[in-house]
Amino acid sequence: MSTDTLLVELGTEELPPKALKSLGLSFRDGIVQGLRERQLEIGDVQWFATPRRLAVLIEDVQLQAADQTIEVLGPPLASARDKSGNWAPAAVGFAKKQGVEPEQLETFDTPKGERLGLRSTAKGASASASLNEIIQGSIQQLPIPKRMRWGAGKVEFVRPVHWVVAMLGNSCDHGEILGLPTGNTTRGHRFHSTGGIALQRPGDYEAMLADARVVASFEQRREMIRQQVEQQASAIGAVAVIDEDLLDEVTGLVEWPVALTGSFEPRFLEVPAEALVSSMKEHQKYFHLVDGDGKLKPNFITVSNIESRDPGQVIAGNERVIRPRLSDAAFFFETDKKVPLDHRVPKLESVVFQQQLGTLLDKTRRVMSVAAGLAERMGSSPAAAERAAWLGKADLLTDMVLEFADMQGIAGHYYALHDGEEPEVAAAIAQQYWPKFAGDRLPENLTACALGLADRLDTLVGIFGIGQPPTGSRDPFALRRASLAVLRIMVERQLDLDLRDCLQLAASQYPEGVIAAGSTDQALEYMIERFRAWYEEEAIPAEVFKAVSARKLSQPLDIQRRVHAVHAFTALSEAPALAAANKRVSNILDKLEASHQFGEVSTSLLVEPQEKALAEKLASLAEVAGRHLEQGEYTDALSCLAVLKEPVDAFFDGVMVNADDDQLRQNRLNLLKALRDLFLRVADISQLVVGK
16 A cells, blocks of 8 residues: 655644634644545644644555445346336336446345345545645634635635645645645744745654744644743742643744743732733733742743844843733722722612613622522521622722723722721622632632622523523523532532522512513523533433432432432442333333322232232331431432342232232332332432433
């Protein structure tokens, strides 16, 4: 099998740094997919992405795919000729469609009998002939939200394209891509290199670019930056805080990384550290430094895209750029402190939360009542929760938050402390937004939990109440994230709250007529359904959650305990048989009319030894399991119920449920109802039986 190395590179103007990694991976995947779809075998694959290029290098690309034998089946042989032996219309039509005479058709043995058909050979794909189409296909599937045009042409891409390399071995003429002829000439660093770089072989790509001051590999460049930043920090006795998303973005900004350490005046450390970090990170793409205690140091590390002969000039330039930003933060902080948060709250009347749901002041008043009610249910201070809710959104009107949006809540925390508010109230103002994303930290005190829950519940009830729930990918009020945050707080903070009750509390704060009837039930169902994805991430089978959700429960902490108990139960050897038995019991009982009356099991009507044994076992277990259930010990309850496997199996083997005698039949149904009800006190384990 003849093979060669393939190199494809798109040379562009500076690509969006935040999207560079995903563009590079997608371009690689598109090229690989195109080759595999054509049955062309490949070897090792490398991908490259810098601000000015996307590239893929693939070794051992099969130059010519093997020929494919194609079999097309036609009509059954039995109906291919009429009684006179002439070809039937079906056979003639099939042959005509294949471009042959009926006599050229063959007979094929199939599971459905003999059929006419045609066997032909399709020429295998040529890598060289297919390459242009493969590259075009990969470009079309790149995740580019908005493509741009340049010049007078109609070509579209994320950024203007200036050169295209497409080399299969020594061959580089593969037609036009994005309006440019393919070739073997790449380009190096914008400032450290001049002119084109002619590649003799695809394998020379990475080394020749390195000579031209370009580290082509995204991953290699990323690790270089990490190491350089850590070395720079260590040199001044500090620790660099390396945010992974920022590291990706900086990697997308440079082709030849050079880390440099700068500083700013220590007086700026009087400003909240989060504001300084926000300014350095979001606006300047700097890595900030902390000391051994985690306190911010008056230093930063920037990653330059050039290797300067005078690094001091580069550092000084970066220091000049960051100083006005930090000065702004300091000015905003000092100015904001002159107006207490409490005085800002009434001005929230001018900020619309949602047209039908009122202003932020309306929302603040609703959240105050809900937070106080939740705090009472949680055994914490309603007054503290109410105060935190009153001040919770006031910092949205401060200059600090208007300039640094990610300071929302954090600024309020600092200003509340300055105003002399209780530390727990001040902390709640910041922590009300926790968790902000999957895996993020949770509120640390009960006042913060009450405020965070109240704020989200108010939004959920309100948006569902006006008939605007999330649909598909559209979720403008981030209700999915809000729902998961509520579930996480209740479960992980061990808050035994009833979600239905909490939603009704939130709904009751709205004026009459705003919240549509039944919308709290819709919100509840939506929120509980978020557990499904939660448990998928924990590798808990879907049928386990289905077994618990069948109970229509509304206490997240209780649901969590039941799900884990049922999951543990599925590992027991008795579980499959008991689940199947419960399924059988459910099928029997569900066929009865809804008006059917059940009663207690009568021992005098127990005839067969198997039903006597089952009734006796149920009676003894009901008390033991009941004690576990009262304490919420669902795992222990199911574990002790596992011993029912043998008496249940024996019952179904030896007892006719639908006895001719009405009293016997009813008593046996009562026995099965008692069996099902005992398990239903935890979950509907009949749902563990996976349908075929």
